[in-house]
Amino acid sequence: MSSPAPPVDTWLYPVGSGLYCEPGDFYVDPGRKVDRAVITHGHSDHARSGHGAVLATAETIAIMKVRYGEDCAGSFQALAFGETISINGVSVRLVPAGHILGSAQVVIEWARRRAVVSGDYKRAADPTCAPFEVVPCDVFITEATFGLPVFRHEKAAHEAEKLLASLAAEPDRTHLVGAYNLGKCQRMIRVVRDTGYDKPIYLHGGVMALTDLYGKLGIDLGELHAVSESDPKSMRGSIVMCPPSALGDRWSRRFGDPVTAFASGWMRVRGRSRQMGIELPLVVSDHVDWPELIQTIIETEAEEVWVTHGREDALVHYLGSIGKKARALALVGYGEEAE
Amino acid sequence: MRAFARLMDCLVYTQSRNRKVALLGHYFRSAPDPDRGWALAALTDGVPIRMPLRRMLSDLVSRFIDPVLYRLSRDYVGDTAETVSLLWPDDRVIVPEPPAETRVEADASKPRQLRLALEPRADVPELLAAKIGDNSGELPELSLGAVVAAMANGTTAERTERLGHLLDQLDATGRWALLKLIGGAPRVGVSARLARTALAESYSRDVSEIEEIWHALTPPYLDLFQWLEGNADRPDPGAKPVFRPVMLAHPVEEEDWPRLAPEDFIAEWKWDGIRVQIAARSGDVKMFSRQGDDISAAFPEIRSAFQDQDCVADGELLVMRDGEIAPFNDLQQRLNRKSITAKMMQMYPPHVRLYDLLFDGQEDLRTLPFEDRRARLEAWHAQHHPPLTDVSQLVGFKTFAELGELWSSARAEGIEGLMLKRRAGPYQAGRVKGEWFKWKRAALTLDCVLMYAQRGSGKRSSYYSDYTFGVWKTDDNGDRQLVPVGKAYSGFTDEELLILDKWIRGHTTEAFGPVRAVEPELVFEVAFDAVQSSTRHKSGVAMRFPRIHRIRWDKPAAEADTIESVLKLIGGASSEAAAAAGNPAQTTG
Numbered sequence: 001m002s003s004p005a006p007p008v009d010t011w012l013y014p015v016g017s018g019l020y021c022e023p024g025d026f027y028v029d030p031g032r033k034v035d036r037a038v039i040t041h042g043h044s045d046h047a048r049s050g051h052g053a054v055l056a057t058a059e060t061i062a063i064m065k066v067r068y069g070e071d072c073a074g075s076f077q078a079l080a081f082g083e084t085i086s087i088n089g090v091s092v093r094l095v096p097a098g099h100i101l102g103s104a105q106v107v108i109e110w111a112r113r114r115a116v117v118s119g120d121y122k123r124a125a126d127p128t129c130a131p132f133e134v135v136p137c138d139v140f141i142t143e144a145t146f147g148l149p150v151f152r153h154e155k156a157a158h159e160a161e162k163l164l165a166s167l168a169a170e171p172d173r174t175h176l177v178g179a180y181n182l183g184k185c186q187r188m189i190r191v192v193r194d195t196g197y198d199k200p201i202y203l204h205g206g207v208m209a210l211t212d213l214y215g216k217l218g219i220d221l222g223e224l225h226a227v228s229e230s231d232p233k234s235m236r237g238s239i240v241m242c243p244p245s246a247l248g249d250r251w252s253r254r255f256g257d258p259v260t261a262f263a264s265g266w267m268r269v270r271g272r273s274r275q276m277g278i279e280l281p282l283v284v285s286d287h288v289d290w291p292e293l294i295q296t297i298i299e300t301e302a303e304e305v306w307v308t309h310g311r312e313d314a315l316v317h318y319l320g321s322i323g324k325k326a327r328a329l330a331l332v333g334y335g336e337e338a339e
Numbered sequence: 340m341r342a343f344a345r346l347m348d349c350l351v352y353t354q355s356r357n358r359k360v361a362l363l364g365h366y367f368r369s370a371p372d373p374d375r376g377w378a379l380a381a382l383t384d385g386v387p388i389r390m391p392l393r394r395m396l397s398d399l400v401s402r403f404i405d406p407v408l409y410r411l412s413r414d415y416v417g418d419t420a421e422t423v424s425l426l427w428p429d430d431r432v433i434v435p436e437p438p439a440e441t442r443v444e445a446d447a448s449k450p451r452q453l454r455l456a457l458e459p460r461a462d463v464p465e466l467l468a469a470k471i472g473d474n475s476g477e478l479p480e481l482s483l484g485a486v487v488a489a490m491a492n493g494t495t496a497e498r499t500e501r502l503g504h505l506l507d508q509l510d511a512t513g514r515w516a517l518l519k520l521i522g523g524a525p526r527v528g529v530s531a532r533l534a535r536t537a538l539a540e541s542y543s544r545d546v547s548e549i550e551e552i553w554h555a556l557t558p559p560y561l562d563l564f565q566w567l568e569g570n571a572d573r574p575d576p577g578a579k580p581v582f583r584p585v586m587l588a589h590p591v592e593e594e595d596w597p598r599l600a601p602e603d604f605i606a607e608w609k610w611d612g613i614r615v616q617i618a619a620r621s622g623d624v625k626m627f628s629r630q631g632d633d634i635s636a637a638f639p640e641i642r643s644a645f646q647d648q649d650c651v652a653d654g655e656l657l658v659m660r661d662g663e664i665a666p667f668n669d670l671q672q673r674l675n676r677k678s679i680t681a682k683m684m685q686m687y688p689p690h691v692r693l694y695d696l697l698f699d700g701q702e703d704l705r706t707l708p709f710e711d712r713r714a715r716l717e718a719w720h721a722q723h724h725p726p727l728t729d730v731s732q733l734v735g736f737k738t739f740a741e742l743g744e745l746w747s748s749a750r751a752e753g754i755e756g757l758m759l760k761r762r763a764g765p766y767q768a769g770r771v772k773g774e775w776f777k778w779k780r781a782a783l784t785l786d787c788v789l790m791y792a793q794r795g796s797g798k799r800s801s802y803y804s805d806y807t808f809g810v811w812k813t814d815d816n817g818d819r820q821l822v823p824v825g826k827a828y829s830g831f832t833d834e835e836l837l838i839l840d841k842w843i844r845g846h847t848t849e850a851f852g853p854v855r856a857v858e859p860e861l862v863f864e865v866a867f868d869a870v871q872s873s874t875r876h877k878s879g880v881a882m883r884f885p886r887i888h889r890i891r892w893d894k895p896a897a898e899a900d901t902i903e904s905v906l907k908l909i910g911g912a913s914s915e916a917a918a919a920a921g922n923p924a925q926t927t928g
Contacts, residue, residue, distance in 0.1 A: 268425065269416050273351075275836075
């Protein structure tokens, strides 16, 4: 007879700079520089520069190098989906999270217990990354960016059709689409292509480097041009992709009277689009919405759910009401990067 | 409902005034009666249905969602109608008739539980009639008229059931629009005046032609649309008192002075209340705000004061005790109320200080020069002297320099500024150039420390955008602590709001509901028009029109202002100013 397995929170717990695995002596998505970090995906609130050693998918490593430079960590180790390695006797495996290209859940096993750190994830189809896989576990450590029942995202294809319908209705106005420069931007372009739009799409300088990288990593995004190298007249009535912050920027004035669109799960709430002066809200998210969040938690069959960031109060309350053990980790610094 | 929902949704996302006007105009010209009239009502005075909507919605929502989740959602979204529309389950919509074989099966097995529960109630035949059921595959079309008819009568319980049933027939945008239709104050970025302006413009009319009869009209405004479309005469307000568009002033700018001749102008104090118009005719009295909103219901004293009059007068509504004008805050206690208690009437007695007379009986004085209208006002008041009124006294002067001196010594309670009105000018609607000027004092400023932040609503839902700030007070033990002196939610840009929101989240010491207490570290330079004594704040003072002038990221909180510097600004010159103002004795009736 073996002795009972120690509870997960005795060997995996939050410290100031992220989630720490004590027997493995590594952090997952730490908020400050550490010796050993496992990184779920390339968004800046999860992947920071300056760690000693980084373990992540090859795509995430490539993204980090584009964003922070080749030397942004002491060393890199790429782990393919499904491969398992052992760190000081702790088994670590990466599984697709469906959030953006290269995004992974971290499956950590020690002392006959399994914890899954979801990172950010979604269940909706995304042609630019591998789909989320459910991993049954004892403890599921989830995000709750959209952890309120008012959040139900639209299908990305439906929102792409909305964008194209607006283009058809106002063919003289440039459609400026604000989208987060890693993941959302490339996904929107791909979905618009799949909806049958094959004209050139123009890019703000802030989305160029990562969009190029997606191309190099095999995601075909069709004909793309830099705004800075294009004749303003040729862009009239076209789609221009830009970071959300550029929508209200002086930069946007060159387009005359553009239609401002923003692709984000936040666009589900009118107040949010009004705050930003968005004329065409596109409810597309790279995070799970409320029904998907609940569905995923149930599918993992986890005994316990820890919530890293987002609207954790609502989620923890709800899980309690359906008899699931849940608690908020209140990790500082996550969710700072726009969705 | 579909066209209305599309209209409302587009209005929310449209910034440009012209585009809003175009959207509204298109809707008014294309929607059928009475739908467009009900839509116009929703955007202006509200659809006249009285019911406890918020309670009815909580009741409906509690059937499928936990109250805590509902509260958190409502708190995040910042708007009840939108929260309910987003939470409402989509799968409860009425399904099209199932194919024959499944219908048979369903009939045979169960008593068609789902369908029975959703079948329109027999007591709302309009609902059935309203279903056009065009575009196959889409939800059946619901007319605004049918919604209003369904909600107009019945017990709260009956109407709650009907409302749930209506919501079941719509998608999220439709549900939201329906609740905006019946909920009052839709907050879609369209003021009542803009809605009327759009209506007027879409039929090439001047908005004043509508405003002058507006308060004699009732939703769904069939006669109004008849006239606009050229099928009938303009509705005659008959003996009903109606609103006349108000004449407004421009702030006087430095470059104006050389162009103004003092002998062409009459000066009077600008009192710190709200501008009102009182229209009295045949025993019916209405008091309007300058936007043309009817605010009579909250001021029965004023209504009875003008009971026997036949006039349209322009003035300032104030709260006055023993001939002294009370702080604006007291007047606020009486505003935005549908009804009023005897206690409120006693605590905050209203008074109207008259500026102008637009109609004397049926005689329209508006084309007369101001000087003549003023003489008519004085004569009229001397003859009728309605209670709770006086005539705003003029401020005599020879030169603007002299006027400036009088002005700079005046800081009486209740004086907000000085008005300059052209002697020869007629009474014209709106802000006419070169006719009326308001001369306000430069704002005062103080450095205050942010103490509490509250989440905003509507456009600012989920952001901490309402700030309570304080100044230092040294207590008897010699300890310094912050005491709140005011609250502001304007004066910063959207970008600053995001930075402030983040700062607040990172410096929270305590949270209670939508309010967070923060570390006393951030200094705001707050601009305001005056400081008044107040029982509302622990500090005993309140600011008038406070707004964030600058965010002093650079300034250490310890160097912010003290309560002593605030107290110095209260009425220091008030007795002097009252003398300078030549405050008129209150006329008794």
